[in-house]
Amino acid sequence: MKNNWWKESVVYQIYPQSFMDSNGDGIGDFNGIIRKLDYLQNLGVDVLWICPMYASPLVDNGYDISDYYKVNPIFGTNEDMEHLIEEAQKRNIKIILDLVVNHCSDQHEWFQKAMKDPNCEEASYFYFRTTENDKEPNNWRSNFGGSVWSRLPDGRWYYHTFAKEQPDLNWYCPELRDKIYEMINWWLEKGVAGFRIDAIINIQKDTTFPDYPADGPDGLCSADTVVSRASGIGEILEDLKVHTFQKYDVFTVGEVFNMKEEELQEFIGEHGHFSTMFDFSQHLLTAGEHGWYEQRPFCFEAWRDALFTAQEKAASVGFLSNIIENHDEPRGASTFLPGYAQNDDGVKMLATASLLLRGVPFIYQGQEIGMRNFKARSIEEFDDLNTKDQYELALRMGCTEQEALTCCNRMSRDNARRPMQWNAEDNAGFTTGTPWLKVNPDYTKINVQVQESDPDSVLNYYRKLTALRKDPRYVQTFTYGRFVPVRERIPEQ
Ligand code: GLC
Numbered sequence: 280m281k282n283n284w285w286k287e288s289v290v291y292q293i294y295p296q297s298f299m300d301s302n303g304d305g306i307g308d309f310n311g312i313i314r315k316l317d318y319l320q321n322l323g324v325d326v327l328w329i330c331p332m333y334a335s336p337l338v339d340n341g342y343d344i345s346d347y348y349k350v351n352p353i354f355g356t357n358e359d360m361e362h363l364i365e366e367a368q369k370r371n372i373k374i375i376l377d378l379v380v381n382h383c384s385d386q387h388e389w390f391q392k393a394m395k396d397p398n399c400e401e402a403s404y405f406y407f408r409t410t411e412n413d414k415e416p417n418n419w420r421s422n423f424g425g426s427v428w429s430r431l432p433d434g435r436w437y438y439h440t441f442a443k444e445q446p447d448l449n450w451y452c453p454e455l456r457d458k459i460y461e462m463i464n465w466w467l468e469k470g471v472a473g474f475r476i477d478a479i480i481n482i483q484k485d486t487t488f489p490d491y492p493a494d495g496p497d498g499l500c501s502a503d504t505v506v507s508r509a510s511g512i513g514e515i516l517e518d519l520k521v522h523t524f525q526k527y528d529v530f531t532v533g534e535v536f537n538m539k540e541e542e543l544q545e546f547i548g549e550h551g552h553f554s555t556m557f558d559f560s561q562h563l564l565t566a567g568e569h570g571w572y573e574q575r576p577f578c579f580e581a582w583r584d585a586l587f588t589a590q591e592k593a594a595s596v597g598f599l600s601n602i603i604e605n606h607d608e609p610r611g612a613s614t615f616l617p618g619y620a621q622n623d624d625g626v627k628m629l630a631t632a633s634l635l636l637r638g639v640p641f642i643y644q645g646q647e648i649g650m651r652n653f654k655a656r657s658i659e660e661f662d663d664l665n666t667k668d669q670y671e672l673a674l675r676m677g678c679t680e681q682e683a684l685t686c687c688n689r690m691s692r693d694n695a696r697r698p699m700q701w702n703a704e705d706n707a708g709f710t711t712g713t714p715w716l717k718v719n720p721d722y723t724k725i726n727v728q729v730q731e732s733d734p735d736s737v738l739n740y741y742r743k744l745t746a747l748r749k750d751p752r753y754v755q756t757f758t759y760g761r762f763v764p765v766r767e768r769i770p771e772q
């Protein structure tokens with residue numbers, strides 16, 4: 280397989296709200312990231328993925344973008360952002376952004392115009408439908424609960440795969456595509472090295488909007504069904520690539536759930552739509568079919584098998600991006616380890632598996648010190664809209680408040696979104712003010728500073744792993760070598 284810079288890279292994911300606050304307002308920012316660039320360089324990081332830092336009303340914490348060209352002032356200015364790109368470059372660190380183009384915010388000027396005038400060009404950037412009766416156009420379920428359809432005061436329904444404040448963009452509209460391509464190229468010209476591409480599989484749907492068989496007591500069917508019944512994603516993704524990424528030497532990683540198996544080559548093969556995509560196979564093992572209330576207990580053998588299978592499938596095709604955690608998942612140390620192994624040794628084992636696998640390793644902020652889940656005592660302690668929705672769903676499905684809370688504590692996206700633990704001082708050294716989301720009280724024991732001075736710490740182990748992976752003597756093997764499972768499952772008789 281061809282050698283590419285990104286295949287030999289280690290990526291670090293930053294959730295900007297929670298990484299480092301430089302001005303005491305309790306929210307992480309660009310200057311905070313700049314302060315920590317030496318730390319990241321020291322960890323052996325080549326690429327930073329920064330979660331959405333665009334203008335946004337933050338209904339879904341930045342995944343609801345109201346202006347793709349402006350950064351959110353809570354993080355600083357566009358100049359600060361450019362300064363960050365430059366400072367990172369000085370340390371040979373590239374920056375990739377989150378590309379959120381399945382939907383935008385209902386506050387985006389396109390949607391605002393479309394709401395006012397059903398006949399304007401912007402109205403064709405979204406999916407609007409009217410119905411004869413007062414019912415939604417069909418029975419599809421949004422990923423954050425309820426129907427995918429919400430209604431405007433003038434009676435039109437509009438479509439949203441996620442929250443009602445995140446209207447889906449119509450990728451079957453050529454003018455919309457042009458606007459998106461223009462924006463992507465604008466950022467590429469600014470020197471960003473690529474994108475993590477959000478919820479991209481959801482852009483395809485059957486726009487005649489038929490009903491599908493219900494899969495839950497609400498009479499609705501899931502977004503997974505919507506995706507699996509649709510076809511033609513390849514044409515759209517190729518068009519996207521040709522007009523943008525292909526013109527630059529960039530790295531793209533798709534957030535792709537439920538792709539059709541035979542599409543792997545088309546997605547991440549040598550001439551694929553993306554450089555790589557995330558391997559979520561281990562994360563899907565604990566997800567409940569209809570919600571967190573149905574989550575399944577973790578089984579270590581199933582984890583190993585999922586990992587082996589994913590590796591084997593990708594081996595002759597392309598490269599996966601390997602993750603233990605991200606901003607949507609609970610902490611790996613709390614999820615993927617049996618109770619007896621939730622200690623430094625267990626965490627190091629996960630790190631070894633993830634960083635030395637074939638594929639592009641991603642480290643999520645705090646993973647490198649073994650940060651753990653946060654134990655909330657009430658639903659009030661969560662910020663994430665998805666968590667609140669899952670809590671309500673669990674109650675509706677008959678869980679007690681305590682059971683619903685236990686599900687959220689295990690699965691909540693806020694587990695990974697709590698502030699980074701830098702030291703044992705107030706608020707873990709993340710802010711001098713009041714953090715936007717409460718710090719995990721275990722910061723007095725788990726933090727960067729204590730681990731710096733301990734040669735056997737998880738942090739120093741991560742440093743050794745990245746150094747080993749990139750050591751000129753081994754880099755070819757770890758990057759382009761073959762994955763051979765040693766201890767395989769014994770087939771059932
Ligand atoms: C992706 C993001 C998630 C977000 C959703 C909607 O799954 O990772 O955080 O809520 O898309 O944009």
Ligand code: CA
Nearest residue numbers: 300302306308
């Ligand atoms: Ca700040």
